[in-house]
Amino acid sequence: MSILKKLGKELIIFDGAMGTMLQANGLKVGAIPEELNIEHSDIIIKIHKDYIDAGANIITTNTFGANKYKLSSSKYTLEEIINSAVTNAKEASKNSDSLIAFDIGPVGKMMKPIGNMDFESAYNYFKDQVVIASKLEVDIFLIETMSDIGEMRAAVLAVKENSNLPVFATMTFNNDERTVTGTDPENMVLILESIGVDALGVNCSLGPNELKPIVKRILEFSKTPVIVQANAGLPSKTNGFTTFSINSIDYSKVIREFVESGVAVIGGCCGTNPNYVKEFSKLKPLYKKNTNYNKEDFVCTSIKRVPLNNKITIIGERINPSGNKKLKQEFKNNNQLYAVKEAFKQIENGAEILDINTSLPEIDEELFMKNIVSEFSGLVDAPLQIDSTKPKVIETALRHYSGVAIINSVNGKQKSMDSIFPLAKKYGSYVVALCFDEKGIPKTASERILVAEKLIKRAKEYGIKEERLLIDCLVLTASAQQEAVMETLKAIKIIKSKYNVKTTLGLSNVSYGLPFRTLINRTYFAMALSYGLDTVIIDPSADGIMDTLKAFNVLANYDKGAVKYIEYNENRPVVEKNTVNKENHTVKKTITSNIEYENYLSKFLLEGDTNEVISYTNTLIEKIQPLEIVNLHLIPSLDEIGLMYEKKEIFLPQLIRAAETIASAFEIVKEKILSNNNGNENISKGKIILATVEGDVHDIGKNLVKILLENYGYDIIDLGKDVAIHKVIEAIKKYNVKLVGLSALMTTTVENMETTIKEIRKNFDDITVFVGGAVLTKDYAMKIDADHYCKDARESVVTANEYFSRK
Structure with a gap:
């Protein structure tokens, strides 16, 4: 019986942690774990056998870090390490029924817009692994411990495009129930289901108790079998050794709740060993299939989810060079920033x-589409509708888009259906389906329904449910084909009564050629809503559109108690559109905006508008002293954005983007100070040393900290990754630095953090140390004698600010 036939029908047991077992077998700090596949294959085989003997149905190859980036310093090639890893797993499992999962971990670099790794680079790292492993006849690909949904998508697509094997995918979450880059459990489910993984869930992150709310959210949203591989509780320091807080018996008690709730695949992560696997393999008879999911269909997503059920959704049409002279010119200038500003403006005006x-x-339409999608990633929270007549452009956009998008569009022509529907299926997209075919646009409602039915039938042949279709019955201009306008509405009503699709319209076409177009548009909008229109593609700032929608939602019983209508109209006298007062540097929010900016500069930082930031700073520098610009404008703006981050109004990509954007302002101020003082003074708020400890090659977290601290005005001495203890000591002496930040991601190297701190204390009595990393807790940080524990990059800024303000 294949693994896919068992999935969801019985409990499947994975093995536990590899790193924990390697440590127990004497893995030296700083050694590359994957090299042991070659140098100590006997140890690796024994670990696999121990897990099989404990009851594991699936063992995981020792290849978590086996990619070309992480192995760049290895004496062995990627192919040699993967060959050995798979050979070891096969040797261990040859007399058992256990299957082999090829383990794929993160590349070790951050994806854009936070880091520099683009989709193609990430994809190629994963493809290299998949191509080698596929030839070795493994059974499953396990993609695990991902914190960036964009990197996860690159890995999944690399597997699916270069292998026919099942794909299991798990992400790692923080205490706030989001990944580092801001993905929540529901979005993870939507996005991974859209690209067809076979099992999805969570690993590492936290202990099973701390994972309870996250697992609950996943189970309530996922139709796909769920996998959970928790840590053995939280790490702590006991008798000089790193230990975890939950033993195998207590661990199994929590896992039992997961199994009885419908978790289909159970395994262990950091701190677990064969004893844990032995305990939860006893839970097989208790497995119950998950029937708790209540996910709404018709949900597209980016950072934000937009359900299309029981509501009317505005799709903003303004990012289109046709009819937009300013946008057309900016596109010609290869500038995506104006599109970003249009995006924010439309969201503020009500577009979802x-x-x-x-x-x-x-x-180059394809390249520009890719650039805009990348520019929007993690910055603009509204889902995207990809609008092109060229399948290649559409696919490029869908590949790079870390969400569930809408394709605009497919029509009833055979060529169109055969080129667009495969893309919709592959990437799990929704599709705007236009009611015309080789015969043109039908004149009557009944003829349009025939085209719609052809589209629905063909979509199903490609495995696309009608729930993924938005039927556009096409409105013609009232000035030229007046009698056809009502046929569109009739068609909408009949289609909604017969099929489980949604409907949409590019509505503004109805008024073309007539005076007072806004009056025609909003009147027809109201009529279309009464016939069953679900979404409308229009400029949300057009006169009367939002008024009509808010009123309709009350009358259609969507806006319970007219709460949103009243709020909308209570705010009306304040301001109708975004207005900026440059004298007091404030921005009033629109009546539909989610965020109110207290500081004028913050808006431009969130938009990544370097030009406006430079202009703003140059204006100020003619009027006030440079340090006043820093203290009264730049830092307060960053602090406001930091507060938004802490409130979860924005997420890490937006925070980093804002910090990088303000760098241009700091450069202007620095140059002014240097010119005023003949180069003898600068605006540095203090010097800080950062280092990833010896033996640890993961520097993602440290690099994020560096970006934020530099853009808060601190001088950062970055010692890099895998930094020997004596180099930290030498740097403190050389640069006379009193604040040091240390990072460690791996359980196998966190002990080096303690050793580094001890050496710092031995040599200095006035050094403050702050620490961070995925495996750390505040309690653990205090036990290893750190002064501060920073749970994320933003916390490091708070720590630095407090430290230097005391000084």
């Missing part, structure tokens, strides 16, 4: 989804 069209003869 944004249509993106880059069709312009003078530019």
Whole structure:
């Protein structure tokens, strides 16, 4: 019986931690664990056998870090290490029924927009692994411990495009129930289901007790079998050794709750060993299939989820060079920033989804579409509708988009259906389906319904449910084909009564050629809503559109108690549109905006608008002293954005983008100070040393800290990763630094953090040390004699600010 036939029908047991077992077998700090596949294959085989003997149905190859980036300093090639890892697993499992999962971990670099790794680079790292492993006849690909949904998508697509094997995918979450880059459990489920993984869930992160709310959320949203591989509780320091807080018996008690709730695959992560596997393999008879999911269909997503059920959704149409002279010119200038500003403006005015069209003869449409999608990633929270007539452009956008998008569009022509539906299936997208075919646009409602039915039938042949379709019955211009306008509405009503689809319209076409177009548009909008229109593609700031929608939601019983309608109209006298007062540097929010900016500069930082930031700073520098600009404008703006981050109004990509954008302002101020003082003074708020401890090659967290601290005005001495203890000591002496930040990601290297701190204390009596890393807790940090524990990059800024303000 194949693993896919067992999934969801019986409990499947994975093995436990590899790193924990390697440590127990004498793995030296700083050694590359994957090299042991070659140098100590006997140890690796024994670990696999121990897990099989404990009851593991699936063992995981020792290849978590087996990619070309992480192995760049290895004496062995990627192929040699993977060959050995798989050979060891096969040797261990040859007399058993256990299957082999090829383990794929993160590359070790951050994806754009936070880091520099783009989709293609990440994809190629994973493809290299998959191609080698596929030839060795493993049974499953396990993609685990991912914190960035974009990197996870690259890994999944690399597996699916270069292998026919099942894909299990797990992400790692923080205490706030989000990944480092801001993905929550529900979005993870939507995105991973859209690209067809076979099992999904959570690993590492936390102990089983701390994972309870996250697992609950996943089970309530996922139709796909769920996998959980928790740590053995939280790490702590006991008798000089790193230990975990939950033993195998107590661990199994919590896992029992998961199994009885419908978790289909159970395994262990950091701190677990064969004793844990032995305990929870006893839970097989208790497994119950998950029937708790209550996910709404019709949900597209980016950072934000937008359900399309029981509501009317505005799809903003303004990011389209056709009819937009300013946007057309910016596209020609290869500038995506104006599109970003249009995106924010439309969201502020009520758009929940944004249509993106880059069709312009003078530019490379495919490249520009990719750049805009990348620019929007993690910055603009509205889901995207990809608008193009070229399948290649659509696929490029869908590949790079870390969410569930809408394709605009497919029509009833055979060529269109056969080119667009495969893309919709592969990437799990929704599709705007236009009611015309080789015969043109039908004149009557009944003829349009026939085209719609053809589209629905063909979509099902490609495995696309009708729930993924948004039927556009096409409105013609009232000025030229007046009698056809009502046929569109009739078609909408009949289609909604017969099929489980949604409907949409590019509505503004109805008024073309008539005076007072806004009056026609909003009147027809109201009529279409009464016939069953679900979404509308329009400029949300157009006169009367939001008024009509708010009123309709009350009358249609969508807005219970008219709460949103009243709020909307109570705010009306304040301001109708975004207005900026440059004298007091404030921005009033629109009546539909989610965020109110106290500081004028914050808006431009969130938009990544370097030009406006430079202009703003140059204006100020003519009026006030440079340090006043820093203290009264730049730092307060960053602090406001930091507060938004802490409140979860924005997430790490937006925080980093804002910090990088303000760098241009700091450069202007620095140059002014240097010119005023003949180069003898700068605006540094203090010097800080950062280092990833010896033996640890993961520097993602440290690099995020560096970006934020530098853009808060601190001088950062970055010692890099895998930093020997004596180099930290030498740097403290050389640069006379009193604040040191240390990072460790791996359980196998966190002990070196303690050793480094001890050596610092031995040599200095006035050094303050702050620490961070995925395996650390505040309690653990205090036990290893750190002065401060920073749970994330933003916390490091708070720590630095407090330290230097005391000084």
